[in-house]
Each structure stands twice: as structure tokens, then as C-alpha cells.
Amino acid sequence: MPIPVTDYNHVRLTVKDIAVSRKFYDEVFGFDVAYEIAPDADAATREQLGFLFGGVIYAFGGGLLGLRPVAPGDDAFSENRVGLDHVSFTVSSLAEVHAAAATLDELGIAHEPVKDLGAAGIAILEFRDPDNIALEITGPNS
Numbered sequence: 001m002p003i004p005v006t007d008y009n010h011v012r013l014t015v016k017d018i019a020v021s022r023k024f025y026d027e028v029f030g031f032d033v034a035y036e037i038a039p040d041a042d043a044a045t046r047e048q049l050g051f052l053f054g055g056v057i058y059a060f061g062g063g064l065l066g067l068r069p070v071a072p073g074d075d076a077f078s079e080n081r082v083g084l085d086h087v088s089f090t091v092s093s094l095a096e097v098h099a100a101a102a103t104l105d106e107l108g109i110a111h112e113p114v115k116d117l118g119a120a121g122i123a124i125l126e127f128r129d130p131d132n133i134a135l136e137i138t139g140p141n142s
Contacts, residue, residue, distance in 0.1 A: 010057070011087060012066035013133055016075065018055055020130045027107055029089070031058035031065065052126050061090070086134035087125070097123045097139040112116045116141045 015021040025031065035057040037049045058065040065087075079085045090123055091097055097114055104111045104127055109129035122142040 006120060008039075009063050010064035010066060012057075013084075013087070013129075013131075014053075014071045014072055015055070015131050015133075016069070016071045017130070018067060018069035021069070022056060024109075024130050025058065025067065027104070028109065029058070029060070031060045033057070033058035034064055054132055071131065072109045075088050077134075079134050084133070086126075087138055088136040088138045091139040093138055094123055094139055095106075097125050100137040101125050 011020075014070050033056055035052060036051060037046055037052055037054070052066075053068050053070050055063050055067045057066055077084075082141040091100060095107070101111060101114055104125075109127055111125060114125050116123050118141070119140055122138050126134065127136075
């Protein structure tokens with residue numbers, strides 16, 4: 001019998017440099033922070049939030065997106081290895097897909113052109129984060 005899943009809960013990405021990744025995700029998405037350890041947190045709080053590994057967890061939509069800063073400095077993401085291929089975020093209109101491209105342009109973040117996937121009924125905008133993790137904005141193509 002299949003597991004009766006109703007939604008996803010969270011995705012956590014392993015990153016090399018939390019400051020660089022935080023800046024990127026804050027500027028690009030502006031998600032609300034659900035969990036982080038304050039710099040002046042006491043020992044009990046640090047222990048309770050140890051699952052953050054010094055990172056941050058953002059809340060948006062129906063779930064959470066975490067950044068876990070434990071990757072070695074010489075590591076690199078590849079969607080061609082076992083594991084994550086990419087993370088796609090939903091917007092509600094084709095105009096918002098194009099607005100996302102304009103935001104990335106303003107921030108100086110390289111991206112592919114908006115692609116119309118035709119019969120699939122969606123348009124996508126592909127780009128990468130500072131650790132080369134493949135990200136995508138997806139919306140309707142009309």
C-alpha cells in the first residue's frame with residue numbers, strides 16, 4: 001500500500017559558505033526565516049537548534065527550504081550524480097516568470113532564457129545558486 005503523502009515538508013541544500021548562500025537566497029527569494037541560531041544564543045538554544053548545523057531554514061508556501069553549511073570548500077554540485085537534480089519554485093503567471101528573469105538580471109545572476117515547454121503547459125526559467133545548485137522558476141506558459 002502506498003504511503004498517503006499529502007505534500008512535501010522540506011528540502012535542505014548542503015552549501016559551502018552560509019554567508020554567500022544566505023545573501024543569494026535572501027536577495028533572490030526574500031523568504032521568511034523559520035529557524036536560525038542568533039549569534040548571542042545561549043548553550044541550551046544552540047543545542048536545541050543543533051539540527052541547523054549553523055545554517056538557516058526558510059518558510060514559504062507549503063514547506064521549508066534549508067541551507068546546511070557543511071560541504072567541503074572544494075566540493076561542487078552536479079545534477080548528474082545520484083541525489084538532487086534541481087529545485088523548482090512555482091509562480092502563478094507567465095508574467096511572473098519573466099519578472100523573475102528581470103530580477104535575476106538586476107542582481108547580476110546568470111540565467112537561461114525563459115523556455116516555453118509547450119504541451120506541458122509551463123514555462124521555466126533556469127539558473128544556479130552560488131554552489132552551482134540548479135534552480136528553476138516554473139509558471140504557466142500562457
